[in-house]
Amino acid sequence: MSGLIYRDLFTYYRRSSKSTWITEILVFFFFLLAIKGPYSIFTYLLCVMPLTMSGMPTTMKEMDINCKGAVQSVLLPFSSKELVLSRYLAAFLSHLGSVALMLLYSLLHWSIYHTFALTDYFLLILLSWLLGTVFTAVNLLTGYLGDLNASAIMYLIVIAGVLLGYLVMALAGIDFTALFTLNTPFLFLLLFAVTVFITAVCYVISLKKFSSRK
Amino acid sequence: MENILSLQNVTKSYKNFTLDNLSFHVPRGMIFGMIGENGAGKTTTIQSILDIIKTDSGKIEIFGKDHCKDAKEIKQKLGVVMDGLNQNPFLKCSDLDKIMKKIYLNWDSQCFFSYLEKFKLPRDKKIKELSKGMNVKLNFAAALSYHPQLLLLDEATSGLDPVMRDDILEILQEFVTDEQNSVLMSTHITSDLDKIADYILFLHQGKLLFVKSRDAIESYGVLHCTEDFFRALSPEDYDAFLKEEFSYKVLVPDRYAMKTHFDGLLLDRATIEDIMLFYVKGVRTCQD
Incomplete structure (x- = not known):
């Protein structure tokens, strides 16, 4: 199955154009240098990065449809379970690049501005990762349930939802730093459990749908 | 095998x-x-x-x-x-x-x-x-x-x-x-x-x-003949035929045998395309 994961990751990497990388770098420095204060951190870590992380399923769905990747996959010597599981694992493994970028961002931000304690940055990274995982699982599920339009629409809904939620919270004057004063180990354990549950449900439904495709 | x-x-x-x-x-x-x-x-x-x-x-x-x-x-x-x-x-x-x-x-x-x-x-x-x-x-x-x-x-x-x-x-x-x-x-x-x-x-x-x-497949042949000759053939001699304006084209499964029985016939080797056309567009002797 490692071959399938490698195939998905490698194809995704080849699919990304230079402009994708340049945009990511520009966004990185925009939120690091141009926008200052705690909102730059919250926006970058809690909005931008979870959405970036969850983009792979839509891209892979696009290739499954337009490049007949789905038919190619069925011809490979793997079971339905392996095909679906490898797609999920590849999508989650692709998060590692974003996590590395968030770590770099946090270290640079912390060393330049000292806005929060380093542990608080790490908490935000963890929260971002969990959000990214949920969004990815939902996008993957949509890819198995619907066509390319459904995937694109779901991705847009996730983006709109995140931005709207963030905007409402910011306008309502909700203090994001309150997060650091909560009982964080318990909170993260709970969030982790919810994330695992949502991901597992998405995977099971995806597998059922994929196995009954004919 | x-x-x-x-x-x-x-x-x-x-x-x-x-x-x-x-x-x-x-x-x-x-x-x-x-x-x-x-x-x-x-x-x-x-x-x-x-x-x-x-x-x-x-x-x-x-x-x-x-x-x-x-x-x-x-x-x-x-x-x-x-x-x-x-x-x-x-x-x-x-x-x-x-x-x-x-x-x-x-x-x-x-x-x-x-x-x-x-x-x-x-x-x-x-x-x-x-x-x-x-x-x-x-x-x-x-x-x-x-x-x-x-x-x-x-x-x-x-x-x-x-x-x-x-x-x-x-x-x-x-x-x-x-x-x-x-x-x-x-x-x-x-x-x-x-x-x-x-x-x-x-x-x-x-x-x-x-x-x-x-x-x-290689023994198949296409016979070009007149209507009289075609009428004289037994349905067992051919698989299918196509009626043309003034003649008949007949798909015969064994052109060698046909040639032995009837000398001087206009009998070509049938390609796979010929056989396919006869079976799809022609009249078959045995329609399954």
């Missing part, structure tokens, strides 16, 4: 089409050509074998194993080239080696790169920049580089020029020379099958019309 592929009473129904109780066997070491007009069921047959579509009933065995239950094992030894089903366009030709060697146990990098060289395919060019013909060649290079035992080709040579097609046909003939490997190819380019097929399988409206050996 051991069968590498066998279909027994395979049926698949769609709203306007039914692949009806299809049964045939492909022995090892043979090239099976599958012919039939558009919509005859060739692609449905290949997709059923590949488990891309689920059949309603029947049994498909590849290498003596169930095509669904043992799909993983089977697909390690099954090469597939289908018209329009190309490799991911964002990859480079050489990327396929990196990916496939992690997927196929028998992947042979040396063999793959030698095919790239033989087909004059640039290693570092993105697949989306390749022409249709080059894509077909790349598909063959990929399908042959893990040393499959059975090749399934669905209109696979349709994008190739005659020279390249000839090269591919040569490769297919080499592929079956060890008498362990087989090829099942569906194509509209029946002249390719005239050159290499050991057996011809003819599908018409979802039904199997016949499976005939190369020898049987």
Whole structure:
């Protein structure tokens, strides 16, 4: 199955154009240098990065449809379970690049501005990762349930939802730093459990749908 | 002779089409050509074998194993080239080696790169920049580089020029020379099958019309005759006929025997295309 994961990751990497990388770098420095204060951190870590992380399923769905990747996959010597599981694992493994970028961002931000304690940055990274995982699982599920339009629409809904939620919270004057004063180990354990549950449900439904495709 | 592929009473129904109780066997070491007009069921047959579509009933065995239950094992030894089903366009030709060697146990990098060289395919060019013909060649290079035992080709040579097609046909003939490997190819380019097929399988409206050996196909002839002569023939002497304005064209299964009985006849060797046309457009003596 490692071959399938490698195939998905490698194809995704080849699919990304230079402009994708340049945009990511520009966004990185925009939120690091141009926008200052705690909102730059919250926006970058809690909005931008979870959405970036969850983009792979839509891209892979696009290739499954337009490049007949789905038919190619069925011809490979793997079971339905392996095909679906490898797609999920590849999508989650692709998060590692974003996590590395968030770590770099946090270290640079912390060393330049000292806005929060380093542990608080790490908490935000963890929260971002969990959000990214949920969004990815939902996008993957949509890819198995619907066509390319459904995937694109779901991705847009996730983006709109995140931005709207963030905007409402910011306008309502909700203090994001309150997060650091909560009982964080318990909170993260709970969030982790919810994330695992949502991901597992998405995977099971995806597998059922994929196995009954004919 | 051991069968590498066998279909027994395979049926698949769609709203306007039914692949009806299809049964045939492909022995090892043979090239099976599958012919039939558009919509005859060739692609449905290949997709059923590949488990891309689920059949309603029947049994498909590849290498003596169930095509669904043992799909993983089977697909390690099954090469597939289908018209329009190309490799991911964002990859480079050489990327396929990196990916496939992690997927196929028998992947042979040396063999793959030698095919790239033989087909004059640039290693570092993105697949989306390749022409249709080059894509077909790349598909063959990929399908042959893990040393499959059975090749399934669905209109696979349709994008190739005659020279390249000839090269591919040569490769297919080499592929079956060890008498362990087989090829099942569906194509509209029946002249390719005239050159290499050991057996011809003819599908018409979802039904199997016949499976005939190369020898049987080669003995077919097209008789050009007058109406009087045609009337004098017994229906057992021919398979089908086409009435033309002033004459009859008759498809005879044994042109040698016919020639022995009637001297001086205008009797040509029938190509696979001729046989197909007679069976589809002509009047058959035995309509199943």
